[in-house]
Amino acid sequence: MSHLLTRLALRRLVAGGNCGRYLPSSLSVTPGAAGATMAVVKPWDDVAVARGQGLGALVGQWRRMVSSVPEHAAPPEKEKKESGEAAVMGEKNDEMMVSSYWGISKKKIVREDGSDWPWNCFMPWETYHSNLTIDLKKHHKPKNFIDKVAFRTVKILRIPTDIFFQRRYGCRAMMLETVAAVPGMVGGMLLHLRSLRKFEQSGGWIKALLEEAENERMHLMTMVELVKPKWYERLLVLAVQGVFFNVFFVLYVLSPKLAHRIVGYLEEEAIHSYTEFLTDINSGAIENVPAPVIAIDYWRLPKDATLKDVVTVIRADEAHHRDVNHFASDIHFQGKELREAPAPLGYR
Numbered sequence: 001m002s003h004l005l006t007r008l009a010l011r012r013l014v015a016g017g018n019c020g021r022y023l024p025s026s027l028s029v030t031p032g033a034a035g036a037t038m039a040v041v042k043p044w045d046d047v048a049v050a051r052g053q054g055l056g057a058l059v060g061q062w063r064r065m066v067s068s069v070p071e072h073a074a075p076p077e078k079e080k081k082e083s084g085e086a087a088v089m090g091e092k093n094d095e096m097m098v099s100s101y102w103g104i105s106k107k108k109i110v111r112e113d114g115s116d117w118p119w120n121c122f123m124p125w126e127t128y129h130s131n132l133t134i135d136l137k138k139h140h141k142p143k144n145f146i147d148k149v150a151f152r153t154v155k156i157l158r159i160p161t162d163i164f165f166q167r168r169y170g171c172r173a174m175m176l177e178t179v180a181a182v183p184g185m186v187g188g189m190l191l192h193l194r195s196l197r198k199f200e201q202s203g204g205w206i207k208a209l210l211e212e213a214e215n216e217r218m219h220l221m222t223m224v225e226l227v228k229p230k231w232y233e234r235l236l237v238l239a240v241q242g243v244f245f246n247v248f249f250v251l252y253v254l255s256p257k258l259a260h261r262i263v264g265y266l267e268e269e270a271i272h273s274y275t276e277f278l279t280d281i282n283s284g285a286i287e288n289v290p291a292p293v294i295a296i297d298y299w300r301l302p303k304d305a306t307l308k309d310v311v312t313v314i315r316a317d318e319a320h321h322r323d324v325n326h327f328a329s330d331i332h333f334q335g336k337e338l339r340e341a342p343a344p345l346g347y348r
Contacts, residue, residue: 028277032199111297122218122298125243128302128348130313131320134270138319140264144333150261158269164236169277169286170227173314176270177220178237180321183263186252197278204343205328211345212321218298218315225292227309257332260325267322281308283346320348 109117109124117124142148165172188209195202229237252259280286291305299313324344331341 043151049205058338119294119297121221124297127298130316131348132312132316134316134319134323136315136319137276138322139268140261143314144253146258146333149264150258153262154269157266167276167280167285168278169227169273170223171233171278172273174220174223174227174229175233175237175240176273177216177223178241179244180266180270180318181213181216181220183252183259183266183325184209184211184216185247186245186249186255187259188213190249190252202341202343203339203341204345205338208324208343208345208347212238212324215317215348216321217293219317221296222292222295222298222310222314224296226289226310256338257329260329260332264326264329267318267325270318271315271322274311274318277311278308278315281311317348 024045104122111117111124120325140147142151142210161172165175168306191202191206191209193202195206248259277286281288286307287306288306291310293302295301295310295313296303296305299310301309301313324347327341327344328338331338
């Protein structure tokens, strides 16, 4: 073996030590009865050979090269950590690729104080300061048969609500908002379809009614943060919403003037319920807890706002919805269509 290595080294020196040339990739050695073994040999260190470090240095390098563990191999723990980090980065890159493939990505939105905007369900430009100067005592007196039917219908619907919820105004408000968010969506949807069928503008009423539905939904999202509904209350919501949606849908198709008048009276009842809610808060019967963050951002309330502030702004919103729906009903009573009158967009 030593003789073979010496001959190879001398050939290397005679060739001029060209670093681009390699020795044969394998050496066949027959050490006797042990049988033949094959060793894979990488390029020799030409510098060591040129410096004449001798056969011992070459043999030592050959042993290192045929060793099963590389000299600079990374520890298994480090390899696992690096592979884990690479996998995480790969997942993040995949997510970025998926979100950016169609050119869709969420813009970075911040609050006025510079903190990140935490909500995807509404944006800062959709928030507002509620108008608390609105007259809460206005009432539409029933003048004709349709008005009386609408008024009596709402009064009858209030009876089972009072029996079931009594003075649990948080749960009552939650149920009320699941119902109050339906009419705006139904009205806006039917006006949208009418606009498509007749190739005519809606006068802005589609957007106005959908704004009302969205506002009522935000009332519900706020109340859910304050009141954790029980299973039977959730079941009741499913039943009431399923019945009310279909009944109101048919009613709006048959008589929009009656449908809007009923909603107007429902909003009057909502104002009354929230007024009672505030009475219990002021008396201490209901704890005046801190306002949820979602309410603070949506109505631009101060950071130290409380439940009383939240109920106050919700009551003002209900008063605005009362006016919008009574106004819509009046338009129909005058024999006109909604598109013929300006829609109260942004009326809050």
